[in-house]
Amino acid sequence: MTREPYLISYARVSKGDDQTNAAQWRALDVARCKRCSRRPPAADGRIGGRRRKLADKQRREIAKFVVSGRKSGAEMARLYGVSEPTVSRIVATYRQDPLRLP
Template identity: 90%
Template sequence: MKDASLNSSSYLIGYARVSKGDEQSNATQRRALDGAGCRRVFEETASGGRWDRPNLQEMIGQLREGDVVVVWKLDRLSRSLKDLLHIMERIQLAGAGFRSLTEAIDTTTAAGRMMMQMVGSFAEFERAMIRERTSAGLAQARAEGRIGGRRRKLGDKQCREIAESVVSGRKSGAEMARLYGVSEPTVSRIVAAYRQGVEVGATCTR
């Protein structure tokens, strides 16, 4: 892919967006984009958290190598870091560059490309940390005998007492449910597992 450095043949394409319900208009953005030399500006009224914005999709679909997408502020392109990086990747794959006038980000320069790479690296680091915390939480839940994130209501010994009392006829299911503070369906599952020779502890949740 050729470098999308700005030169006399670069085609600057502006993108302006305001959210639905906002009192502001695209006028300020449009003036800034026109002043930057944009030959065409795609304007949109939509939430910055949505990726499937029609004018944004149309703009990306029309990008050619050497084009440069220009926005007034970075959040005009997207308020979501994940979507922002995805949009930036689409722009890069088209062989185009990107400029944000307010933040002075310009991927047509080496410094600008390095900055976006750093942002992407931090985002990937954050995703990796979230995955690690999730895995650690699930491992801790399994170690504590929780299933599906819920703490067990009864221990194995209590489950066996419930099952043996009901099966022997000493107590009814309703009585054991009231005694141990669980629901009758839970008692029914414990008893059914006991009769089938299955470990009853796995059924001991509310």
């Protein structure tokens, strides 16, 4: 018994302005895709991407300590085990809109 070879891949298959999920699934049906998987969104509403390493409370603490000048960005990065650019992004978000930071 021989198996039919198949290709596993991800591709955006619709063209033009219609980039909705329904259009993608219709295009896969037309292309006779045999195995299609719909991955449900994560519990926090994300679709893909990495999980956050820091909790919301930790992000607020980092921003407040750096903005107030009590700790440097490098110190907070070492303390929480994240990179300095991550701390910089957290602080920038906080400075733009303190309420936006969860």
